Amino acid sequence: MSDVVETEDAVEVDEVREAQLEALGSELGDAIVETFVKPGDDIWVRVSREAWVEAATVLRHELGFGFFNFLSAIDWMPSPYGRDMDSQVDVTLEGAEPKEPEPMEWGYAGGATRFQMLARVNDVTTARGVTLKADLPDDDLSIRTWIPVYAGANWHEREASEMFGIDFVGHPNLRKLYLPGAFEGYPMRKDFALLSRRIKPWPGIVDVEPMPGDDDGDGNGDGNT
Amino acid sequence: MTASDTTAVSDAEKLRYISQQAADARVNVEIETEGMTLNIGPQHPATHGTLRIITKLDGEQVVAAEPVLGYMHRGYEKLAEVRTYPQVTTLVNRIDWVGSFANETPFILAAEKLMEVEAPPRAQYIRTVLHEMSRIANVILGIGDMGVQVGAVTPIFFAFRDREYVLNQIEAVTGGRFHPNFDRIGGLKDDLPAGWIQNTKNAMVKVREFCDQIEELMYGNEIFQARTRGIGIIPKDIGLAHGVSGVNIRGSGVDWDVRRDGLPSGLVYDQVDWKVWTHPDGDSYSRMWVRLQEVREGSKIVDQLLDNIPSGPIMAKVPRIIKVPPGEAYVETENPLGVMGYYVISKGDLHPYRVRIRSASFNNISIAPWLLKGVFVPDIITILGSLYFILGDIDR
Numbered sequence: 001m002s003d004v005v006e007t008e009d010a011v012e013v014d015e016v017r018e019a020q021l022e023a024l025g026s027e028l029g030d031a032i033v034e035t036f037v038k039p040g041d042d043i044w045v046r047v048s049r050e051a052w053v054e055a056a057t058v059l060r061h062e063l064g065f066g067f068f069n070f071l072s073a074i075d076w077m078p079s080p081y082g083r084d085m086d087s088q089v090d091v092t093l094e095g096a097e098p099k100e101p102e103p104m105e106w107g108y109a110g111g112a113t114r115f116q117m118l119a120r121v122n123d124v125t126t127a128r129g130v131t132l133k134a135d136l137p138d139d140d141l142s143i144r145t146w147i148p149v150y151a152g153a154n155w156h157e158r159e160a161s162e163m164f165g166i167d168f169v170g171h172p173n174l175r176k177l178y179l180p181g182a183f184e185g186y187p188m189r190k191d192f193a194l195l196s197r198r199i200k201p202w203p204g205i206v207d208v209e210p211m212p213g214d215d216d217g218d219g220n221g222d223g224n225t
Numbered sequence: 226m227t228a229s230d231t232t233a234v235s236d237a238e239k240l241r242y243i244s245q246q247a248a249d250a251r252v253n254v255e256i257e258t259e260g261m262t263l264n265i266g267p268q269h270p271a272t273h274g275t276l277r278i279i280t281k282l283d284g285e286q287v288v289a290a291e292p293v294l295g296y297m298h299r300g301y302e303k304l305a306e307v308r309t310y311p312q313v314t315t316l317v318n319r320i321d322w323v324g325s326f327a328n329e330t331p332f333i334l335a336a337e338k339l340m341e342v343e344a345p346p347r348a349q350y351i352r353t354v355l356h357e358m359s360r361i362a363n364v365i366l367g368i369g370d371m372g373v374q375v376g377a378v379t380p381i382f383f384a385f386r387d388r389e390y391v392l393n394q395i396e397a398v399t400g401g402r403f404h405p406n407f408d409r410i411g412g413l414k415d416d417l418p419a420g421w422i423q424n425t426k427n428a429m430v431k432v433r434e435f436c437d438q439i440e441e442l443m444y445g446n447e448i449f450q451a452r453t454r455g456i457g458i459i460p461k462d463i464g465l466a467h468g469v470s471g472v473n474i475r476g477s478g479v480d481w482d483v484r485r486d487g488l489p490s491g492l493v494y495d496q497v498d499w500k501v502w503t504h505p506d507g508d509s510y511s512r513m514w515v516r517l518q519e520v521r522e523g524s525k526i527v528d529q530l531l532d533n534i535p536s537g538p539i540m541a542k543v544p545r546i547i548k549v550p551p552g553e554a555y556v557e558t559e560n561p562l563g564v565m566g567y568y569v570i571s572k573g574d575l576h577p578y579r580v581r582i583r584s585a586s587f588n589n590i591s592i593a594p595w596l597l598k599g600v601f602v603p604d605i606i607t608i609l610g611s612l613y614f615i616l617g618d619i620d621r
Contacts, residue, residue, distance in 0.1 A: 041338075042555060060466070067481075068468040069557075070583040074570065107553045107570055118568065118581065120555065124465065124479060127486030131555065131568075152468035155294075155591045163302075178295035178620065187303055194307055 017043050027058040036109040044109035046133040056149040068150035069120040073164045076104045077114045079190040142167035163188035290597035297620040305580040310336050310547050318404040321618040324363030324561040326355045329408040334491045335556040335569045336410045339549045348412035348539040353493045354530045361523045362391040363561035367613040374610035375452045380443050387435040390428040412540035422531045429524040436521045453509035457608035468588030471563025476512035478505040483559035497529040509611035562586050586618035
């Protein structure tokens with residue numbers, strides 16, 4: 001995208017997406033916590049945990065979002081093991097002790113808790129999608145299942161359950177999908193250490209060493225800082 | 226009454242009588258047999274990898290089918306969090322290993338969207354050509370493989386032979402037959418080698434010859450039709466609610482193709498004249514039929530793109546060390562197996578904060594328990610073959 005188009009986009013209001021958002025708002029009312037529209041790109045809607053299934057029902061049956069795209073979760077707490085490749089502290093093995101967690105920052109449509117649901121549905125007639133989010137309180141990582149609305153959520157919820165430790169109330173068969181039955185821990189959580197990276201620094205680290213002739217050391221080779 | 230009349234009437238009666246007898250016999254048999262559990266896989270030619278399906282049978286009929294996944298789970302979502310953006314393409318190459326280049330495209334496009342860079346026109350054209358060629362290579366194999374599922378061995382040899390022409394061309398430009406790792410944020414690694422365009426056009430002629438050949442050999446075959454027509458029907462809305470996409474849903478009459486509807490910027494399918502094929506039946510045959518038309522259409526898309534490749538650079542100006550600004554982006558493309566997308570969350574670092582990989586086969590095969598209920602055992606194989614999945618695309 002060139003700069004000119006960008007500024008036009010920023011001013012321009014995406015009328016179709018705003019209208020969709022309004023339709024969703026009139027159905028769900030207070031259940032919508034926060035919304036975010038990126039003109040010409042996408043809609044993000046954060047709903048309350050109680051309205052998670054209701055939001056899906058409205059989207060599928062009232063607004064025509066019949067296509068189930070994916071469902072997962074996000075762990076917004078930065079890894080206590082550091083960012084693995086960014087700093088030399090992270091790659092020295094002695095420094096690999098858990099650190100104080102950095103403050104949490106949420107993405108589009110905000111957030112309030114560590115774990116957030118993330119799901120997306122599409123309307124195939126207009127080829128538009130909506131990204132849904134919902135906060136899960138730390139002391140009760142559970143949410144109602146989407147299976148009665150979108151049957152495809154079944155395996156996605158099993159995956160989210162084993163990877164993040166989220167309980168889907170009403171799921172008929174919440175067994176592990178990928179992991180072996182006796183596996184302990186929730187691998188996609190940020191505080192689940194990736195062991196191979198703790199044992200040995202990632203050899204790809206050489207990629208970010210300054211190249212000869214890069215005087216300024218910012219790595220882009222243009223000689224400017 | 227003439228003799229022929231008598232025969233005709235008595236034949237119809239006889240048929241009715243026989244079918245009633247058969248129905249009674251079936252009921253009796255069903256009452257007497259105990260349920261049986263049959264394991265299909267993990268090693269079975271129909272599964273393209275290590276998928277295991279536990280089926281509970283009542284006689285010849287499936288009562289319940291449950292796929293068991295995870296034999297090939299490699300945790301790419303976790304691994305992507307500790308790799309830089311350019312390194313992630315190496316990982317995602319291995320998701321659908323038969324159409325590797327197409328796996329890289331949506332991720333690169335998502336990163337480009339977050340960085341607000343756009344590849345130069347020449348790179349976009351070459352990217353689209355390679356994306357389409359990986360579709361052709363992938364789907365040709367799927368068609369040939371379907372032949373094996375119904376007991377014909379010839380189509381798979383034809384498929385392996387003719388796919389090679391396409392793979393050779395992909396190898397000539399990227400250096401890798403299966404894992405090109407060629408897409409870069411802001412463009413491509415290299416330009417096309419000399420003579421490549423003409424060679425590719427020749428390969429596309431071979432592809433169309435393959436389509437004509439296989440259409441007569443397989444699609445017109447009576448056994449093939451008997452094994453696929455009216456079997457494994459996916460209704461539109463049930464398929465969509467399961468997230469079935471790509472050819473599998475177009476075979477159910479849904480006219481939706483991300484190449485045409487909601488095409489992300491960075492691919493130039495809108496610059497060529499082509500058609501989205503659909504089939505209203507929704508059965509195994511229609512899925513395979515749409516697949517064949519897509520190969521043919523794909524070869525035409527490649528031809529048109531090759532005629533119009535603009536000159537110019539193949540790389541936009543991007544910093545050597547790529548830091549992606551904070552934000553979230555979801556980009557999906559129409560991949561050989563269906564809609565594939567990456568939800569990328571960036572916090573302004575060298576590597577993504579979170580990547581959600583929406584792979585096509587995972588959703589496509591999630592309809593299997595619903596679809597296999599009530600079918601006969603031999604149909605399990607043809608239905609799975611017509612859904613056409615790659616295990617890496619399920620297990621990620």
